[in-house]
Every structure is written in C-alpha cells, then in structure tokens.
Amino acid sequence: MKKDRRDFINTCFRFAAGASLVGVTGVLAHKTVSGNTLWQIDTTKCTQCGRCATSCVVTPSAVKCIHVYDMCGYCDLCGGYLRPNVKNITTGAENQLCPTGAIKRKYIEDPFFEYEIIEDLCIGCGKCVKGCGAFGNGSLQLQVSHDLCVNCNQCAIARDCPSDAFSRVPADEPYKFSGFKTNKKI
Ligand code: SF4
Ligand code: SF4
Ligand code: SF4
Numbered sequence: 001m002k003k004d005r006r007d008f009i010n011t012c013f014r015f016a017a018g019a020s021l022v023g024v025t026g027v028l029a030h031k032t033v034s035g036n037t038l039w040q041i042d043t044t045k046c047t048q049c050g051r052c053a054t055s056c057v058v059t060p061s062a063v064k065c066i067h068v069y070d071m072c073g074y075c076d077l078c079g080g081y082l083r084p085n086v087k088n089i090t091t092g093a094e095n096q097l098c099p100t101g102a103i104k105r106k107y108i109e110d111p112f113f114e115y116e117i118i119e120d121l122c123i124g125c126g127k128c129v130k131g132c133g134a135f136g137n138g139s140l141q142l143q144v145s146h147d148l149c150v151n152c153n154q155c156a157i158a159r160d161c162p163s164d165a166f167s168r169v170p171a172d173e174p175y176k177f178s179g180f181k182t183n184k185k186i
Helices: 003-012 018-030 127-135 156-160
Strands: 036-040 063-067 103-111 110-115 140-145 166-172
Touching: 063 110, 127 140, 156 166
Parallel strands: none
Antiparallel strands: 036 140, 036 166, 063 140, 103 110
C-alpha cells in the first residue's frame, strides 16, 4: 500500500535533521564560546541575499543550508533542487539550481524523493533556500554551522546583512531554524 506523506515521514526520516544538529551541538560542548553566545541567523528575516556566501571570514562560508526534513514534502518537482522551468526532471547538472552540486536527490518510493545537503560542498549561497521558500515548504534554511564558525567578536556577515538577520543566541540554544523539531515554531 502506498504511504501518505505523514506515514512516510514518521517511519523514515523524522529524526534525520535533528540527529545531524545534535551532532553539531555536541561539538559546542568542547568549544570556547564568547560570553556563552554564538552568532545565528533568524530564518524569518533572511532574504537569501547571497552575502552569507561572500562575507564570512571562513572560506567556504561557515553558513550552510540545513534541511529540516520534518517540513519537507519530498517532492519530485523540488523548487530547491531544480532550476525554474526545467524541461526534464533529472539529476543532470544543467537542471540543478545549486551552483556547487551540493544537493543530492535520491528516489525513495513513489512519489517521494529525498534531498540531502552535502555540507562540504555548500557555500551558503541560499539559492536553494529561496527556491524552496517560493515553491515548496521552506524546509531548506540557512544557518551558521557552529563546528565551522570561529565565533568572531563582530561577525562580518552580520555587519553586511541587509536584513538584520544575525544576532547572538545562547550557546545552549545555538540554532534558530524554523520547523517542528525546534519545539518552538518561529
Ligand atoms: S546576509 Fe542576511 S539576508 Fe543575506 S543571506 Fe545572509 S542572513 Fe540572509
Ligand atoms: S544552493 Fe547554495 S545554499 Fe543551497 S546547497 Fe547549494 S551552495 Fe548550499
Ligand atoms: S562569526 Fe565569523 S566565522 Fe562565524 S559566520 Fe560570522 S564571519 Fe563567519
């Protein structure tokens, strides 16, 4: 019997995003943090202007796309993965929105596809985030990855951000992504 989306998520991927972030949070326990606060992005303010990819003092940027699997529709026609108006839905490089090929598309079962961010390839440009927000559920979101960020006193991206989306957050609540796993929808 074909699963509906709710069954699918509950049985397969419910903890995927949470697990990855728990791993990152574990790193924080061993990291010295300035005043016990860290820089983070408010996803409700970010307009995906592109400066997260270019203004960070770390290369490539410490800002990465995270995938909040709980919010994802596992769509075949994914606005975060595919360029607008593609003729064929395939994994060909010419069809992919991501400039670095950092999103892996995997067939799960009819009609679901999973999209995984390969963090090492992501430069934090936000193109997929914009595409997902425009045509999908907004499950792709930009966040400062705290295993990469050096926690500058004055974050260079915060200084350049046109949306005032950066702020310092408590080190024990280091992420501000929107989604079910936060238990506090923003
Ligand atoms: S600089 Fe600000 S608005 Fe631009 S992508 Fe980064 S957080 Fe979003
Ligand atoms: S489109 Fe940009 S933000 Fe999204 S995965 Fe690719 S490099 Fe990262
Ligand atoms: S605090 Fe520094 S390393 Fe971290 S995101 Fe900002 S500029 Fe990049």
